[in-house]
Structure formats: C-alpha cells, structure tokens
Amino acid sequence: MQITRRLKQLMNIKSMDLDLGICKRQAFGTGFSPKSNDLALANKLMQGYLVLSPHPEWQLPSQLEWDEDPFKQRNWRAQLHMLRWVDPLRRVGLDGNVDAAIHWWKHVSGWLRKDFPPSNHFAWMDMVDGLRAKELVLGYPLVPSEHRAWYLQKLALHGEWLSSEDNRGHSNHALHQLVGLLLVGRLLDDEDWVRQAVSELGDLFQAQYDSQGINAEGAPGYHLYNYHEWCATFKRLDLEGLELPSTKGKFEGAKLALVHATRPDGVLESIGDTGSASLCESDCPEMLYVKSKGAEGTAPEELFKAYDAGYIFGRSGWGAFERAYGDETFYSLMHGRGLKVHGHDEAGSITYYAQGRAWLVDPGKYAYVRDDFRKHLVSRAAHNVVTLPSEQRSKEACVRPIRIRHNAEADEVVLEDEGYEGVKIQRRMVFHRATESLVVIDTVKADRIVTGVQGWQCASGVRAEPIKNGYRLCSSSGENLRILWTGRLPERAVAEGQHEPLRGWVSPKWMKVVPAPHLTATHTGQHFRFVTVLGPERKSEFGIERVQTLLGGIALRLAQGGTKHDLSLTRDGVVLEFLVDAPKEAEKPGLRLSSFLPSKGPDIPSGVEPNDIVKLARQAVSNDGSAANRLAWGSALSQILITSQSLKQPSTDQISAALVDVLGEHVSEKIKYELTRLLPRRQPALVGVEGEVKVKGKPSSRYQIRNHKDAINRLVQSKGVTIGTKVENDLIIPWAARSGDGDILVVRLHGAINRQKFTLPVFRGLTAANESSQAMLVIQDPSLDLDASMNLSWYLGTKSVDGHALIANLVEEVRLALGVRRVIVTGSSGGGFAALHLSALLTDSMAVAFNPQTDLRFYMQPLVRTAIKAVYGCDSLELVGPDVRTSVLNRWSKADIRPNARIYSNVGDVRHDRDNVSWLEKLVKEHNIADLIVSRYDGGAGHIAPSKTQMEAWLKDSIESFKA
Numbered sequence: 036m037q038i039t040r041r042l043k044q045l046m047n048i049k050s051m052d053l054d055l056g057i058c059k060r061q062a063f064g065t066g067f068s069p070k071s072n073d074l075a076l077a078n079k080l081m082q083g084y085l086v087l088s089p090h091p092e093w094q095l096p097s098q099l100e101w102d103e104d105p106f107k108q109r110n111w112r113a114q115l116h117m118l119r120w121v122d123p124l125r126r127v128g129l130d131g132n133v134d135a136a137i138h139w140w141k142h143v144s145g146w147l148r149k150d151f152p153p154s155n156h157f158a159w160m161d162m163v164d165g166l167r168a169k170e171l172v173l174g175y176p177l178v179p180s181e182h183r184a185w186y187l188q189k190l191a192l193h194g195e196w197l198s199s200e201d202n203r204g205h206s207n208h209a210l211h212q213l214v215g216l217l218l219v220g221r222l223l224d225d226e227d228w229v230r231q232a233v234s235e236l237g238d239l240f241q242a243q244y245d246s247q248g249i250n251a252e253g254a255p256g257y258h259l260y261n262y263h264e265w266c267a268t269f270k271r272l273d274l275e276g277l278e279l280p281s282t283k284g285k286f287e288g289a290k291l292a293l294v295h296a297t298r299p300d301g302v303l304e305s306i307g308d309t310g311s312a313s314l315c316e317s318d319c320p321e322m323l324y325v326k327s328k329g330a331e332g333t334a335p336e337e338l339f340k341a342y343d344a345g346y347i348f349g350r351s352g353w354g355a356f357e358r359a360y361g362d363e364t365f366y367s368l369m370h371g372r373g374l375k376v377h378g379h380d381e382a383g384s385i386t387y388y389a390q391g392r393a394w395l396v397d398p399g400k401y402a403y404v405r406d407d408f409r410k411h412l413v414s415r416a417a418h419n420v421v422t423l424p425s426e427q428r429s430k431e432a433c434v435r436p437i438r439i440r441h442n443a444e445a446d447e448v449v450l451e452d453e454g455y456e457g458v459k460i461q462r463r464m465v466f467h468r469a470t471e472s473l474v475v476i477d478t479v480k481a482d483r484i485v486t487g488v489q490g491w492q493c494a495s496g497v498r499a500e501p502i503k504n505g506y507r508l509c510s511s512s513g514e515n516l517r518i519l520w521t522g523r524l525p526e527r528a529v530a531e532g533q534h535e536p537l538r539g540w541v542s543p544k545w546m547k548v549v550p551a552p553h554l555t556a557t558h559t560g561q562h563f564r565f566v567t568v569l570g571p572e573r574k575s576e577f578g579i580e581r582v583q584t585l586l587g588g589i590a591l592r593l594a595q596g597g598t599k600h601d602l603s604l605t606r607d608g609v610v611l612e613f614l615v616d617a618p619k620e621a622e623k624p625g626l627r628l629s630s631f632l633p634s635k636g637p638d639i640p641s642g643v644e645p646n647d648i649v650k651l652a653r654q655a656v657s658n659d660g661s662a663a664n665r666l667a668w669g670s671a672l673s674q675i676l677i678t679s680q681s682l683k684q685p686s687t688d689q690i691s692a693a694l695v696d697v698l699g700e701h702v703s704e705k706i707k708y709e710l711t712r713l714l715p716r717r718q719p720a721l722v723g724v725e726g727e728v729k730v731k732g733k734p735s736s737r738y739q740i741r742n743h744k745d746a747i748n749r750l751v752q753s754k755g756v757t758i759g760t761k762v763e764n765d766l767i768i769p770w771a772a773r774s775g776d777g778d779i780l781v782v783r784l785h786g787a788i789n790r791q792k793f794t795l796p797v798f799r800g801l802t803a804a805n806e807s808s809q810a811m812l813v814i815q816d817p818s819l820d821l822d823a824s825m826n827l828s829w830y831l832g833t834k835s836v837d838g839h840a841l842i843a844n845l846v847e848e849v850r851l852a853l854g855v856r857r858v859i860v861t862g863s864s865g866g867g868f869a870a871l872h873l874s875a876l877l878t879d880s881m882a883v884a885f886n887p888q889t890d891l892r893f894y895m896q897p898l899v900r901t902a903i904k905a906v907y908g909c910d911s912l913e914l915v916g917p918d919v920r921t922s923v924l925n926r927w928s929k930a931d932i933r934p935n936a937r938i939y940s941n942v943g944d945v946r947h948d949r950d951n952v953s954w955l956e957k958l959v960k961e962h963n964i965a966d967l968i969v970s971r972y973d974g975g976a977g978h979i980a981p982s983k984t985q986m987e988a989w990l991k992d993s994i995e996s997f998k999a
Contacts, residue, residue: 055176057221060274062126062173064267066119066166069126076123077135087114089545099142101149101158110403112157117166118146125174136177143174144182147189159196161204161212168193168215172222187223194219194228206252206376207261209239214268221275229277236268237279248288249344253375254307255296256400262289263315290319295340295348297325298388299363305393306346306367306386308377308400310544328361329354329977330945336897338468339441341448345371345382347439349446351471355895356787356826357864357886357980364389364471364571368464370450372433374413382434383450383462384418389471389571390514393494395419396551399542408548411537417553421452421460421477421489421565428454434462440608443824444468444791447609457482465609467602468791470595472570472577474602480562489525489565491518491554495541499529499552504579506554507572515572518554521582522566522589525556570595598792631706636671645675646765646833649693653721653762656697665702669694688714689765692820696721696767714823716794720760720769747852750774756805758798761845764836766817769796772849775810778856779994782812782846782873786864786980787827787898788819795819799866803987809994812849814842816869822905827898829891830869831906831920839869839920843876859883859997861990863980867938871923874965875930882936883993885981886944886952889923893950924955927964934965937993939981941974 062068070076079086083095090111096103104112114120121142128136146167151158171190178186196202197216203209213232220228243251243261250258265286272278293314296304303312314326323332334353341347347368354360365388373380379397387395398412415422422428432454440447445467452460458481465474479487493499498509505519506529520527531539532550539553556565566589570577574596581592587606592599602609637655639648652668672694679687691713699719703710710719746759751774758771785799796815804811818828818838832838850858858880860870867887874882888894891903891912899912907915919926927934940952952969959967970989974981981989 052224053175053222054224057218057275058173058175061169061218061221061271063270064169065263067122067169067173070123073123073126074132077127077132077138080121080124081134081138085120087111087120099145101146101151108402108404109157113160113163116146116157116160116163118143118170119166122170122173125170125177128177139174139177140179143171147186153196159202161202162208164193164196164202165208165211165213165215168197168219169211172215172218175222190219191223194223194225198228198231203235206243207257207264210236210243210261210264210268213239214271217271217275229275233272233277233279236272237282240265240279240282240285244285244289245344246285246288247342247344248285248290248292249342249346250289251344251376253345253378254309255293255303255346256305256307256309256312257377258289258296259293259303259312259314262293265289287319290317290322291335292340292342292346294319294321294325294335295337296346296367298365298393299350299361300388300391300393301326301328301361304348304365304367304386304388305397305399306369306381307375307379307397309397310400324353327945327976328359330943332946334895334897338443339446341436341439341441345369345375345378347448349441349466351468352789354977354979355898356789357978359975359979360977361391366466366473368448368450370434370436370448372431373415374430379413379418380415381418381420382432383420383452383460385464385473385475386419387473387516387569389516390510390573392496392510392512392514394497394508394516395491395569396494396541398492398540400545401542401548402546404546407537408540408542411540412542412548416490416536416538417492417540419491421462421479421487423455423458423479423485423487425486426455426458429456437461445602445609455481455485458485460487463604465602465604467593467600469598469600470570470577470593472568472593472595474591474604475567475569476564476589476604477567478562478564479558479560482561484559484561486557486559487563487565489556489567492539492541493552493554495543495549495551497552499531499554501527501529508552516569517572517577518567518569519579520556520565520567521579521591522564522584523558525558525565528555528557529553530555568593631708632670632673633666634670636667636669636674639671645679645690648672648675649690649765650762652693652697653767656699656721657762660699662702662705665698666706669698669702672697688823689821691823692717692767693765695719716790717820717823718794718796720767720796721762747772747848750849750852751854756801758796760796763817763841763844765833766820766836766838766841768817768841768845769798769815770845770849771798771801771813772853773805773811774853776808777810777998778854779997780810780812780846780850780853780855780858781807781990781994782814782858782860782870784814784830784842784860784862784866784869784873785816786862786866790819790824790826803983807987810853810855812846814845817841818902818906822901825901825905827865828902828906829865829888829920830872831902834907837920839872839876839926842869843873846873846877857881857997859990859994861885861993862887863986864888864978868923871934871936871938872920872926874934874936875926875932878932880932880935881993881997882934883939883990884936885939885986885989886941886947886978887923887938888947889951889955891921893954894947924958924964927959928962930964934967936965936967938967938969939989940969940971941979941981942971943973943975944978947978 084092085095086092090106093105121139124135124139128139153159197212213236216228217232250261298304301313303309314322320333321335324334339349349366351364367386369381369384371382373382398417401409401412411417434450434452437451438449447465450462461478463476477489500507508516529552531552533539539550540548541551542548568579577595580594583590588604590603592601652672655668676687676690694713695710695717696719750772756771756773761768783800798813801813816828816830818831830838830842858877860873861883862870863885867884870882870884874880891899903912940948942948956969959965
C-alpha cells in the first residue's frame, strides 16, 4: 500500500491525542455487543477452539498462518480475516481478565504482523476490511503501550484503504466499510475521513432503499439484516453528534415491509437467501404486534401489500375475530427481475402458509458455494413458476405486473413473463379470503409448439398423496391442503430427493438439504393453460364443485365444508358469489333492479328522509307481506338507492339491506332477480304477518324466522327456538329466543364476524345456548347492516339511535314475555363490550364478559374507524365527541342502575388486558361506580377467545353465583 504524505502525518499521531471514549461508546452491534456468556466464549477461544457460525467447531493451531481453510468455505475464510471472532476476548479482557487480553493481542498482532498485501483477496475483501477496522478501533485500549505507535500506523493504513473509492464494495459490504472508516477517522481525529464516511453513508442509504422502504438486496432475510445494521449505524452517528438527512420516511417503510414479509408463525418468508429469521425487539408498534403474536403493539392496517421492488404479500388477517394470530393464512408472490444481490431466479413464484405451517416454499438459502445444489436451489426449476425446460430464458428477463387489485374479499395479481423468445407466459393469481384459497391460472402462448412445466415446491415434512385431479398435501400433525387442477388436465408427477436431475430438495439451514415433494404439471402445445386451485381442508374437504369457461376467463364454484363460493374470473377482474349471471364490476345494482320493479311506489310525503323511508318500508311489509306491497316498497327503496349512488354517498349498504328484507326470497324469485346482487352475504330477515322462512346456513337451518307482531309474546307457548326480527327506527334486530327453566334469562351477544365468510343474519352462541336449560336470547348486532364491509360495530346503533338502549328494550320485552326476573348478558370481545353497557341499562342484571373492549380508543383502530364512519358518519373517534356508547366507563359513571359485572381477561393478551381491563378495573375501584370482579387466566398470546367449554363453564359459575 502506498504511503502518502497525509498517511505519514496520521502515523505519527500520539496516543495522548486520541479520543479513547470512542472505544467504549461504539462497542455495540452485531458481534460487538456484550453477551451473558462472554466468559464462556472467551474460555473456548483460550482453550484453542474456534466456531465461526454456521460452520463447525475447529481447533486453533498454536500460531495461525492466516491461510487456513479447513472447510473449503470462502465464508469461513472471510470471517477469519474479519477478526470479529476475537471480540469476546476483548470484552472479557477490558473487564480485567488478563489472560483474555493476552490472547486478544496474540491473534490481532499476529494478523497485523503478516502485513498482507492488497492482492490478498480474503485479507482485504470488501466488508472484511470494514469489520476488522471496527475490531481494531474498539480493542485499542488492550494494546500494550510499547506497541501502540506501531498499532496506530496499522490503523492508519486501514483508514487509507477504506477511504479509497477503488476499494469500495456494494450494499451492506459498503456499509461496513464506511462505518469502519468513520470509527478509524474518529479515533485518529481525521475529520476528512469522518466527513467522507458520513457523505457516502447518506448516498448509500438512498441507493439501497427505494421510496417504499425496500432494501435492494432481494431477500427479506437481508432486508432484516440491513435493518439491524442501519439501526446501529444511526446510533453510531448520533453518539458522534452526526446525522444523515432524509432517511426517516424510508426507514419507517422498511420496518413495515418486514412486518408484511413475516408469516403468521413469526418467521420471515424464505424468499431468496433468507434463512430462518424473525423480527427483533423494536419501538415500531406493528413490529411489536407481529413479534408478540398479537399480544402487544398495534395490528397493521393492510392485509395486502405490493412493492415496486418485487414483493407482494397477502394474508387472511392479523389475528382478528378472536382468532389466533398464528392460525391466519399468508402468501407471497414475486415479480420483477430475479437474481438480485441475494435473490434467486424466482420472479413469479408463490409461497403459501396456512393452518400453522408452510406448504409451498422457496427452497432456501443453502450456502454461498459453487456446487450443483446451490445452482439448482437458486434456479427457476426449484421455484413455484412455469418453466419451458427445452427453451433458453433470457438472463435479463423481467416478470411484469400488468394488473394488481385487492379488496376485503379477494386479491388479484396478473403477471406477464416474456423471458422466452416468441413465448408469453401470463400468471393470474387470486387469493379468496372466504376460503383462504389460491386460484392460479398460468396461460402460455407461443409461436411454436413448446412444453411447459408448472412446478410446486412443498415444504419439508409435507407428504403428497395423489387424489383425483391433484394431490392432498398432509402434515405429520394432521393438517391437510388440496392442490387441484381443472379444465384440460395436465400430466402430473411428484419427485422427492431426486438426483438426476435434481428435484425435490429444500435447504433448512446452511449447507444442508433435505428431500421435500416437488409437484409438476405438464402441458405441450402452442396455446395452453394450467388452472390450479389450492385450499386448506379445515373441518371438512376442500374442492372444486363446478367449472365453466367464460369469454376471456373462467367461473369456479369452490366447496369448503357446507358452504359454496362462486368466483367468476372475467377478462377484467374478479366477481365473487355469482357463477355466470353476475353484474359487471361497474354496474350499479339499484339501476339493474329498477327494471324488475313497478315504476311507481307507495305515496310518501315529500321531505321524508331516506332513513325514515327505510323504517316505513320494513314496517309496512311487516304488516302486509303481500307481493304487491313488497314490490311497491321495493320500488321506493330502489329509487333511493339510485339517488344515493348518483350522489356518490359513501355507503348505500343500509338501503340495500332494507331492499333485501322488503323484497324477500319469494318476490325475488318471482321477478327473477338474485338478491345477492344487492348484498352477497345478506339474506332476508323480514317476512309478513304469520309468515315464516327458513334461515340458510348452519345451525340456523333448523329454525324459522317468525315476524308476526306477537312473536315475542308467544315465546312461552312456542316449542323450541323461535327466530324473529324487530324493526326499530331504521334498523332491524334479528333475535333468537327460547323459554327455559328458572328465573334467569341468558342473553348472548357476538363479537367480530368475518363478513367474507358468514352471511347475515347470524346467531352466534345459539348452539351453546340451546344445550342449556336456561331461558335464552341471542341477538345479532343490527348496526352491521350499515356497512357490508364492517366486521364489528359493538351494537352502537346509528348516529341518532343508542343501539345499546335498543337492545336493552328488546331484552326487557323478552324478559317480560317469559316471566323471568333476572338477566345475565354475556359476550366475548366486542360482544363483551356491549354486555358491559347493558349491565347499566337493565335492572337485576349481570354482565359476564370475556376479554371485552371497554373503550374504543384502545382497540384495533382500522375496525373502530370503519364502525365510526358507518354509525356516526365521521372519520375518527375524536370527532364523535362525548358519547356514552363508545366507553363503558362513561356509561357506568352516568348510569341510574349500579352495574354488576364479571370480566374474564387473558393475561396473554397483554395490550388488551392492560389498556381495556386493568384501566377500567382501576377507575371503577377509585370511583366506586360498579360491582366489578375481574378474573384472569393465561389463554396464550393475542386476542383469542376462550374455548367453548371453558366459556360455558365460567358462564355456569357466574349464573350460580348470581342465583346466590
């Protein structure tokens, strides 16, 4: 290395001029932070044993020659020259362990005396040089005084090397070099080097992160690694009174990208060179939520996230609906160019996780070696894409997204691959949230006859069983997934642990491969497609019940359990629920319906508000359920719907729900109009006098809706369960009731309902209630009709109507009709919130609430905002102002009746127990405004409902204590 005049000046610096504080304040980061087992690590080295992870242990010679390569691994040789492995000796030596200090100096001085020339690749490899510079700066206090001048000369040589742009690496390699330069410059008091390091760090950050916060290295594992390193870099700069401008926005995006790339089991998806990695501790609320599996922090708002840099992530949820976070379903899809810094040739590839395990995977990191397994595992043939084995694919190929759409019901991505000359491969992927299934349509169009192979790499531990038209994938713990083909069926095959050619291998850790099923489907021709559907078998089989070809698309009927789901994949998009006769996406259902209805409706005075017409229509049909009356009021509501749509009002779902009720199934069949075109998951909840109609779905199919005026009064005479509805203002309240033994009425309220999976009306808890001899009343939240996308509305009512008071009035009617004296109102989560409110509105009552919200400020804000918008018509809870409905404490503190309540709270739901339950418990005790007993239990991490058995046992205990 050339000795410059400036370097000569630095080499003459004296120890007394140094800022030795840097050696202490900068002693942190990966490989440099103190550990609880530092002494054990240091003793291992002093005994002559070296472990450079992920490699095996190696016995050190008495004197290193520094050209050792016991495992024939360039990674091992690079780590040897980093000298980071001696840092446990530094840490223990600085704490006073003389032997450790002596051994540290032995190894470090041994390397420095070798005086390696720049031509030595491993000694001066980019990143190796920067990490070694850190170790040399941090260990300076351990250098014997007689050797310090010489040691500083060696440090100055490192600084000169690191300051040269000719030696600069890229990506995180450059980051380590620049941090090394910063530390050397600070110790040697060279402000030119410090300024250069800061300037280049700023440029590097902007180059390595795009506007969405995605790191350029092409693998979530390296995104996480670089996140850690940049966090440490920002801290280092701050400690030196330095900063990088314009980094905050991108870095916040980088945090959220890690959240979206994390599977429900807390592990980063294995894309590219990503090993087994999970999120670290962070002040980011979303990262904390994912790391704690929903116990703490804040749930992210988006279920779907597409990044320009090539990642697409989607999932069924974040642990809502009292579902365990780890039980959610997750998928990833790659696009763009493959083979980035740490990426594989995986553009277009899909991974899939469900039922607590990975099913379809990226094959894994393996190792940075040049062998057949590494070549195979990074290739397209090992990923979940379509390949043309006998054709040459361009190394510059890009898989472009041509359409990305998503909503609460489904995600759709269409990609186009033109990597083969004269061939266009289109991949269309749809994730259907109701069934948590993937529909993948791969279309191949070529100017010649080609053979296309669609590959699916399964995770290790999965067993593939051939079934009709596909495979059942089975796990050792009993979960099953079906992968099925339809249309013109391809030739199918499965390979596991095959060597010639390599197929059916995944890499769970460094230098290790294990067999795993690799499924292939093969077609030959100029124009063909693979129609593939995969979905989990939960409590019953998953399958394709019906297929129909559409112009430019396909229609599928998926069956899961007793429920059937229709998907029409048209040329322009995805239509759910309708098989063929479906309205176009842009079509207004009110306009289409109007052609089926009379042009003139009933005489309604001018100036009547739409909500009042909704109320009048339901009341009129309750009194006269004739077809003529239904059609007349349907016409009136249809005109309101058209007007509301033309004014682009935010939600017309309440009017649509009223139309469904007013028309009913019989009239809709008569006029040949499917009510599901108005609202896909809303069935009529209103019939005429003395009428009855079966409620579809289980377990409600055993009962009838009975809407005669005396339905409640006739409960005592009725045998079994009666299901009815009550029209109150512009809401309709579905209920189910039955007389029983004793003088206690048990009222059950529900929490969140997944509107992608369930059709209203629903009666949660009806089966459990029917197994008890107590008189019972099950009530659906009527506010759900205000917005078809709303999963939880806490029985709030409408802007002008107190929903809790409405429910209390219904309870009083049923109590009076059944002749019972006391009431227990029970519910979980959002249902528990409403139960606590009703305890302040009903005499002789007690609320039994499981993990309830107590104040809407302290729950998942996306759900709260949706409800506030639907109920109050404003965008945030703050704009609602003081309202007893949004806080149990507000209701209780103003109640004329002293509330009596029991709360069962899961301590594993840390944030919820702290913010909702402990908060209320403390204030109730301070102000003595209620009789409240809180019992806590450990139900696991996150907002999970107790088991049905446990809930019923606690409810039974509460009933017995209430009797006493």
